[in-house]
Amino acid sequence: MAGVFSSFARALGQLGDGRVLRVLAKSMGVTLAIFAAIGFAAWRGAALAIERYAAGWGEVGGLVALLLAVIGGWLLFRIVALAVLQFFADEVVRAVEVRFYPDEAANARDLPFAEDARNALGGLWRAVLVNALALPVALLLLVTGVGTAILFWAVNAWLLGRELMDMVWLRHRTSPEDAPPLSGLTRFALGGIVAGMLLVPFINLLAPVLGAATATHLVHSRKGRP
Helix, strand or coil, rough: CHHHHHHHHHHCCCCCCHHHHHHHHHHHHHHHHHHHHHHHHHHHHHHHHHHHHHHHHCCHHHHHHHHHHHHHHHHHHHHHHHHHHHHHHHHHHHHHHHHCCHHHHHHHCCCCCCCCHHHHHHHHHCCCCCCHHHHHHHHHHHCCCHHHHHHHHHHHHHHHHHHHHHHHHCCCCCCCCCCCCCCHHHHHHHHHHHHHHHCCCCCCHHHHHHHHHHHHHHHHCCCCCC
16 A cells, blocks of 8 residues: 555646646636537536426526536546546656656557557446436435545546556556466555546646556556565
8 A cells, every 4th residue: 555655746746747737727628618519518508407397486497407517527527537637648658657757658668559459448438327326325424524525536446446557557568368467456546546536636636647646556566466
């Protein structure tokens, strides 16, 4: 577990790196644009539904529509962030490897487009499916005050830990039969840090890049161990 926190600290220390800053700017811009589009669509959809089926609600209907849009956006943000991460993670991994692991960077393989796309779509599909399955339970847990946040944190910690490891490991794996370099507990801890950041406004914009950088340090520190 100590390795997870030390790797995260090293990732934080590289935030000032020009290559990382460029990726951070691009990922934040794309994430905010997608999030704004989804939020607007959700608000308009809820407003139109209320206008059609509950026209007498007046201003209350508008507030309900806005509230539904905010809740929907909060639930979707981690999926949007994961989707954006799939597109920019390779740049983050390369930046970390070039600075800290030049030999590994030189020996890394470029994933074929088909394999890269398959991995990205598979990760996005898992995120959508698992979060959709968790949604009914999350709604029931709303009465607890914190149960919904804890559930989504745990679900996405599990999802993110695997995705972040694969983004690094697949570039260096020599055979499909190779054992993953990170244990299930380590992956969950890695995903837990990133999932926790995704719950905090503004901090969540840094989460994908910091997660990819942390995973890079972790994988290279564990790769080759029995």
